Amino acid sequence: MKVKYYLDNQEINDFTQIWTNRIIFEQILEIDVPKSTDFFICRPWIPPFEYIEKNLKGKNHKIILWAVDSEPDIFIKDSHFYNNLKVLSETEDMFIVSPNYNINNIKLPFQVHYNYSMADCIVEQQKWNTKLFKWLFKNSKDFYRQKYFLSYNGVPKYHRLALFNNIIKNNILDKFYISMTSHIEDGKNTIPEFDMTEFGENFYNKNFPLHLDIPEQLSRLLGTSQMNPTVYFNSYIDVITASGVLSDSVYVDEKVYKPFASFKPFILIGECKTLKFLKEWGFKTFSPFIDESYDDIKDYDDRMKIVYSEILRISNMTIEEIDELYWNMEDILVYNFSHLSKFVHNVDNDLTKKIIKSYD
Numbered sequence: 001m002k003v004k005y006y007l008d009n010q011e012i013n014d015f016t017q018i019w020t021n022r023i024i025f026e027q028i029l030e031i032d033v034p035k036s037t038d039f040f041i042c043r044p045w046i047p048p049f050e051y052i053e054k055n056l057k058g059k060n061h062k063i064i065l066w067a068v069d070s071e072p073d074i075f076i077k078d079s080h081f082y083n084n085l086k087v088l089s090e091t092e093d094m095f096i097v098s099p100n101y102n103i104n105n106i107k108l109p110f111q112v113h114y115n116y117s118m119a120d121c122i123v124e125q126q127k128w129n130t131k132l133f134k135w136l137f138k139n140s141k142d143f144y145r146q147k148y149f150l151s152y153n154g155v156p157k158y159h160r161l162a163l164f165n166n167i168i169k170n171n172i173l174d175k176f177y178i179s180m181t182s183h184i185e186d187g188k189n190t191i192p193e194f195d196m197t198e199f200g201e202n203f204y205n206k207n208f209p210l211h212l213d214i215p216e217q218l219s220r221l222l223g224t225s226q227m228n229p230t231v232y233f234n235s236y237i238d239v240i241t242a243s244g245v246l247s248d249s250v251y252v253d254e255k256v257y258k259p260f261a262s263f264k265p266f267i268l269i270g271e272c273k274t275l276k277f278l279k280e281w282g283f284k285t286f287s288p289f290i291d292e293s294y295d296d297i298k299d300y301d302d303r304m305k306i307v308y309s310e311i312l313r314i315s316n317m318t319i320e321e322i323d324e325l326y327w328n329m330e331d332i333l334v335y336n337f338s339h340l341s342k343f344v345h346n347v348d349n350d351l352t353k354k355i356i357k358s359y360d
Contacts, residue, residue: 005025007041020120021120022120031356037064041068042071047084062093064094065097071098071100075249086110115351119344122258122340125227149237151178239267247271250271250277260337268294
């Protein structure tokens with residue numbers, strides 16, 4: 001038997017529409033599964049539960065629910081997502097996969113396996129451009145990079161706008177390559193719903209969108225998984241603004257994997273304990289060169305005080321000092337570059353084995 005795949009609750013016959021996990025999906029497609037299997041590639045805003053209830057419940061199919069984007073509600077008791085999984089797992093043969101990691105070891109009434117989000121897209125670009133990336137890295141020893149920091153920001157969220165506001169307040173915008181709302185059509189009119197009065201009148205409309213390296217008309221087409229070597233290899237440190245900062249889970253996506261593929265250190269504005277998880281996956285982070293004590297702090301405001309302080313400290317360095325700081329991390333950067341592809345390979349193999357075993 002073959003696996004049936006669904007995207008947005010519509011059956012698909014190829015993976016041309018899929019932006020992540022394509023390699024493992026193709027591997028699973030080659031498995032001769034022993035029972036009818038329905039594989040739902042699931043995005044949070046288009047849940048599959050109504051379709052499953054109507055078409056599959058009670059038919060003794062294996063149901064694989066594979067979240068490809070952040071789904072923190074999977075760990076939140078009495079959320080819609082949690083409750084539906086709980087009910088289905090009591091009667092159906094379910095295999096549940098999420099890119100969100102249960103950092104607080106919340107006891108769940110169903111088993112969750114873990115994948116990644118968009119790491120494979122970055123690994124593919126790294127593979128295609130290995131010689132170029134290695135050449136740029138090695139030869140950048142011969143010149144000072146133009147910017148201290150690189151920061152991509154897509155959907156406008158409070159923590160991203162707060163970062164920009166802090167940059168403006170400290171008069172360090174010239175130290176940054178930074179984008180904001182650059183892949184959102186008519187970004188100036190895509191005003192966030194939260195209160196921005198603390199940033200000042202007309203803060204949003206007078207500053208954004210900021211387009212960094214992709215023409216506005218192409219930004220939505222190319223998406224966020226594309227890498228432009230020019231800005232990566234002409235800046236020293238990435239400031240990553242993750243998708244969320246307040247969740248009890250950890251969600252890691254392409255924003256973190258891009259620096260690994262381009263020999264970059266980073267400061268992370270994200271969920272507490274994200275760096276801890278990266279180290280458990282075998283990556284190396286950047287302490288003591290960068291103060292990473294923020295990773296252990298649960299409170300968002302307290303965490304950001306350390307992050308902003310570290311950005312300002314590095315901003316006050318001379319170009320000679322930040323160049324020296326960067327090259328002192330060379331061994332870590334080379335290691336992470338190599339480890340990224342091994343990480344994706346290991347996750348894919350582990351999940352494929354678990355899926356096969358789940359039929360026993």
